[in-house]
Amino acid sequence: MRRGIIDGKAAAAQIRRRAAEIAARLRDDHGVVCGLAVVLVGEDPASRVYVRNKSSQTREVGMNSFEHRLSADASEDELLALIAKLNRDAAVDGILVQLPLPPHMSSDRVINAIAPHKDVDGFHISNVGLLGTGQRALVPCTPLGCMMMLKEVHGDLSGLEAVIVGRSNIVGKPLAQLLIAANCTVTVAHSRTRDLPSVCRRADILVAAVGRPEMIRGDWIKPGASVIDVGINRVERDGKFRLVGDVDFGEATSVAGAITPVPGGVGPMTIACLLVNTLTAAHRARNLPEPVGLTA
Ligand SMILES: Nc1nc2c(c(=O)[nH]1)N[C@@H](CN(C=O)c1ccc(C(=O)N[C@@H](CCC(=O)O)C(=O)O)cc1)CN2
Numbered sequence: 001m002r003r004g005i006i007d008g009k010a011a012a013a014q015i016r017r018r019a020a021e022i023a024a025r026l027r028d029d030h031g032v033v034c035g036l037a038v039v040l041v042g043e044d045p046a047s048r049v050y051v052r053n054k055s056s057q058t059r060e061v062g063m064n065s066f067e068h069r070l071s072a073d074a075s076e077d078e079l080l081a082l083i084a085k086l087n088r089d090a091a092v093d094g095i096l097v098q099l100p101l102p103p104h105m106s107s108d109r110v111i112n113a114i115a116p117h118k119d120v121d122g123f124h125i126s127n128v129g130l131l132g133t134g135q136r137a138l139v140p141c142t143p144l145g146c147m148m149m150l151k152e153v154h155g156d157l158s159g160l161e162a163v164i165v166g167r168s169n170i171v172g173k174p175l176a177q178l179l180i181a182a183n184c185t186v187t188v189a190h191s192r193t194r195d196l197p198s199v200c201r202r203a204d205i206l207v208a209a210v211g212r213p214e215m216i217r218g219d220w221i222k223p224g225a226s227v228i229d230v231g232i233n234r235v236e237r238d239g240k241f242r243l244v245g246d247v248d249f250g251e252a253t254s255v256a257g258a259i260t261p262v263p264g265g266v267g268p269m270t271i272a273c274l275l276v277n278t279l280t281a282a283h284r285a286r287n288l289p290e291p292v293g294l295t296a
Pocket residue numbers: 050096097098099100121141142232243262263264265266267268269270271
């Protein structure tokens with residue numbers, strides 16, 4: 001087991017280097033330039049940053065990036081028409097609609113309109129079902145990044161006790177499926193869990209994905225446990241804004257065996273895994289053998 005602070009930025013950079021090699025091989029050996037379409041609806045400042053980063057990193061690894069922006073008052077039908085066009089576009093291997101969507105749109109309807117084989121977020125109901133039944137799926141990027149980091153720390157996860165705090169569709173639930181598939185014993189805790197601190201203390205792997213700044217305290221952590229902090233919370237301290245996770249990092253570092261920081265932990269891995277999923281989708285669409293050394 002590797003101990004200490006898990007450097008998500010460095011791990012993501014390494015994945016991008018490997019993604020660039022694979023994209024180059026696709027281009028040189030098969031004449032295919034992979035394409036990722038990213039759709040942003042509205043002007044949410046954080047979403048704009050994430051979309052910009054996704055597009056620039058896509059281009060950096062040698063893939064095509066197609067950015068589509070709709071105004072916040074665009075209709076759901078307009079968005080569905082754009083998705084239908086991208087589904088038909090042979091230059092587009094992956095489609096991603098940045099979340100959250102404005103309140104007048106149904107994210108379920110929108111996500112389920114994406115062709116499942118281009119759903120590089122892994123949110124389409126078909127990919128959710130495939131993952132849940134242990135079949136080949138496109139896997140949501142944040143959970144995929146968490147698994148890569150955990151495998152780097154532990155190697156084999158078999159038999160380990162994992163506690164995930166948070167039951168969202170995009171992190172908690174898919175990560176639970178991946179950890180089960182890796183032979184962990186998995187508990188998904190949430191806001192109604194009784195005596196959350198003692199549930200957390202059971203964990204060899206503790207994942208915090210609740211969106212509550214520094215909720216997980218040092219004395220909730222089993223000594224030596226691996227702590228994966230998925231939270232990204234913007235808080236004001238002494239008149240300045242800063243990012244903190246769902247884990248009290250200062251308290252947790254002296255107890256945990258390994259821990260992801262915020263920023264610089266899970267976040268960068270999310271975007272790197274999007275590139276991985278786009279390459280995976282491009283290989284599967286052409287019945288090419290999937291590249292080795294990319295997934296968890
Ligand atoms: N369609 C999707 N929408 C959203 C997803 C997603 O996976 N697919 N996840 C989040 C946002 N997100 C990617 O889209 C994302 C969030 C954070 C980071 C990141 O690198 N964070 C940095 C800090 C950045 C900052 O300064 O604000 C870090 O943790 O180091 C990347 C991607 C919701 N929407």
